[in-house]
Amino acid sequence: MKEIKIFAPATVANISCGFDVLGMCLDTIGDEMIIRKTSKKGVLISKIVGQVLPLDITKNVAGVAALTLLKNIETPFGFDIEIHKNIKPGSGIGSSAASAAGAVFGINKLLGEPFSLQELIPFAMEGEKLVSGVAHADNVAPALLGDFTLIRSYKPLDIIKITAPKELYATVIHPQIEIKTSDARNLVKQTVSLNKTIAQMGNIGGFISGLYTENYDLIGRSLHDEIAEPYRATLIPAFENLKIVAKKAGALGSGISGSGPSVFALSKGKETAIAVKNAFATIYKNKSIDFEIHVSKINSEGIKIIR
Amino acid sequence: MKEIKIFAPATVANISCGFDVLGMCLDTIGDEMIIRKTSKKGVLISKIVGQVLPLDITKNVAGVAALTLLKNIETPFGFDIEIHKNIKPGSGIGSSAASAAGAVFGINKLLGEPFSLQELIPFAMEGEKLVSGVAHADNVAPALLGDFTLIRSYKPLDIIKITAPKELYATVIHPQIEIKTSDARNLVKQTVSLNKTIAQMGNIGGFISGLYTENYDLIGRSLHDEIAEPYRATLIPAFENLKIVAKKAGALGSGISGSGPSVFALSKGKETAIAVKNAFATIYKNKSIDFEIHVSKINSEGIKIIR
Numbered sequence: 001m002k003e004i005k006i007f008a009p010a011t012v013a014n015i016s017c018g019f020d021v022l023g024m025c026l027d028t029i030g031d032e033m034i035i036r037k038t039s040k041k042g043v044l045i046s047k048i049v050g051q052v053l054p055l056d057i058t059k060n061v062a063g064v065a066a067l068t069l070l071k072n073i074e075t076p077f078g079f080d081i082e083i084h085k086n087i088k089p090g091s092g093i094g095s096s097a098a099s100a101a102g103a104v105f106g107i108n109k110l111l112g113e114p115f116s117l118q119e120l121i122p123f124a125m126e127g128e129k130l131v132s133g134v135a136h137a138d139n140v141a142p143a144l145l146g147d148f149t150l151i152r153s154y155k156p157l158d159i160i161k162i163t164a165p166k167e168l169y170a171t172v173i174h175p176q177i178e179i180k181t182s183d184a185r186n187l188v189k190q191t192v193s194l195n196k197t198i199a200q201m202g203n204i205g206g207f208i209s210g211l212y213t214e215n216y217d218l219i220g221r222s223l224h225d226e227i228a229e230p231y232r233a234t235l236i237p238a239f240e241n242l243k244i245v246a247k248k249a250g251a252l253g254s255g256i257s258g259s260g261p262s263v264f265a266l267s268k269g270k271e272t273a274i275a276v277k278n279a280f281a282t283i284y285k286n287k288s289i290d291f292e293i294h295v296s297k298i299n300s301e302g303i304k305i306i307r
Numbered sequence: 308m309k310e311i312k313i314f315a316p317a318t319v320a321n322i323s324c325g326f327d328v329l330g331m332c333l334d335t336i337g338d339e340m341i342i343r344k345t346s347k348k349g350v351l352i353s354k355i356v357g358q359v360l361p362l363d364i365t366k367n368v369a370g371v372a373a374l375t376l377l378k379n380i381e382t383p384f385g386f387d388i389e390i391h392k393n394i395k396p397g398s399g400i401g402s403s404a405a406s407a408a409g410a411v412f413g414i415n416k417l418l419g420e421p422f423s424l425q426e427l428i429p430f431a432m433e434g435e436k437l438v439s440g441v442a443h444a445d446n447v448a449p450a451l452l453g454d455f456t457l458i459r460s461y462k463p464l465d466i467i468k469i470t471a472p473k474e475l476y477a478t479v480i481h482p483q484i485e486i487k488t489s490d491a492r493n494l495v496k497q498t499v500s501l502n503k504t505i506a507q508m509g510n511i512g513g514f515i516s517g518l519y520t521e522n523y524d525l526i527g528r529s530l531h532d533e534i535a536e537p538y539r540a541t542l543i544p545a546f547e548n549l550k551i552v553a554k555k556a557g558a559l560g561s562g563i564s565g566s567g568p569s570v571f572a573l574s575k576g577k578e579t580a581i582a583v584k585n586a587f588a589t590i591y592k593n594k595s596i597d598f599e600i601h602v603s604k605i606n607s608e609g610i611k612i613i614r
Binding site for chain 2: 018019020021022150151152153158160162188189190191192193194197198199200201202203204205206208209212213218221222227
């Protein structure tokens with residue numbers, strides 16, 4: 001194999017009750033990447049379509065992730081990366097993670113899979129470090145593994161994949177405003193009251209139980225966030241309205257995707273997820289807020305090979 | 308049925324990563340209770356064997372729990388409760404919970420089960436309120452439901468039963484010292500750093516994932532407590548030693564049972580749990596600390612009918 005074309009999916013981190021530990025993989029939105037073996041060693045980003053992003057490999061998440069992988073293995077050849085960006089940077093659905101995870105996934109395939117998907121995660125995390133300053137796994141883990149992922153621990157890195165219930169769908173709306181991850185992070189308090197910590201523990205426990213038992217109602221009851229949402233909600237246009245109409249349309253629950261500004265809802269069944277989409281869209285149309293919106297099954301595979 | 312004899316099991320609350328939300332049910336230690344229909348309405352505690360505890364129904368957890376149940380249903384007769392206490396009050400393995408849960412379980416059976424086990428929990432919680440000031444469900448929920456229980460929320464009360472992996476065993480050592488639950492609670496800080504909250508969320512998520520997937524190693528990796536153990540450890544003789552020898556003997560992990568002073572370890576298989584028992588016992592024998600010690604499979608049934 002000399003060349004591989006892949007689909008690098010968008011992802012939703014945090015998922016309300018899982019601040020900084022949960023993530024899930026989407027299916028209908030993502031970047032396409034073509035990665036080719038080159039006779040010249042090293043990494044080259046030859047083309048980026050759809051967004052203005054640096055081609056300099058030390059300033060591009062895909063480049064940094066790829067270089068980190070190549071530090072861990074000897075190869076007689078190099079790699080050329082071509083990125084077709086569909087996920088907007090700053091949208092809160094793992095744009096940088098898709099690039100970082102896609103780069104290491106593709107290179108690993110072309111090398112005959114010397115690394116497991118779990119082993120690729122730390123390489124992709126180095127790409128995240130470039131943009132956010134922190135080598136976090138919230139988005140690269142679900143992008144690489146698919147389904148839901150839980151970061152049990154960073155030291156040592158311990159990431160658990162949790163199979164998504166079959167009928168679980170996400171609706172994700174992206175208001176066309178920019179929130180910097182660092183600004184959103186600064187809003188979150190560095191201490192949490194014991195009562196809120198306990199409430200969050202109950203909800204993440206309930207959410208994970210709901211995933212394993214395919215108990216959609218329990219998943220919905222557990223979709224609360226005590227840590228970030230109360231502070232970040234103000235950054236997102238009409239956030240409370242979105243939550244209300246999501247519930248009315250039949251969603252299990254909703255919350256902020258990552259650090260925003262995208263908002264996600266989870267629903268049982270595609271029809272409900274589409275009803276939520278329509279309800280979300282109406283809110284922003286009425287307020288003349290530009291947006292993109294997606295309905296997606298939870299992606300159980302993660303990154304996919306197109307050819 | 309005019310009379311019922313039941314086994315009301317001991318329980319372990321918190322389980323390290325599950326401060327105030329997780330509990331599990333033991334099998335080989337518990338109280339016996341005989342509950343009889345009486346022609347006279349109301350509740351009578353006619354006999355308590357094994358411990359000096361009040362017979363006054365308004366001052367006894369079993370009495371208070373029973374009265375709460377009877378406030379919620381009309382009955383043409385009353386109940387006499389006889390308690391054979393094997394679980395020492397203040398041991399940290401749910402002594403009051405066993406009495407409270409046992410009373411409502413027995414009365415419900417004699418009434419033809421008008422209430423589900425889940426519906427009995429709030430009645431038993433009123434018994435807990437008598438002794439600790441808080442109507443908590445940490446111990447009454449696993450005593451009534453068996454296996455592991457997660458308190459997803461108190462308002463509304465939402466308790467999830469999680470099946471225990473088949474080969475999971477607990478070793479519980481009870482140093483014969485008394486710690487007041489209120490003293491142990493006062494040691495716990497009312498705020499938690501964000502980092503510790505996130506670590507605790509990862510661990511409770513990992514622990515619950517481990518239960519559902521019967522992944523014993525993951526259960527062990529998740530047995531950490533950032534919230535209570537660092538502060539309460541000082542109350543328990545040789546706590547660090549117990550943790551070290553438990554690991555050496557093959558335990559998955561260990562921690563404080565409830566608010567102490569009992570210490571629990573979880574192991575895969577009975578043989579390992581017995582090895583942990585021997586290791587625990589040696590520590591306390593060498594320090595001339597009196598103790599009781601138990602090895603128990605996780606009890607999947609909860610309270611059992613003896614006859």
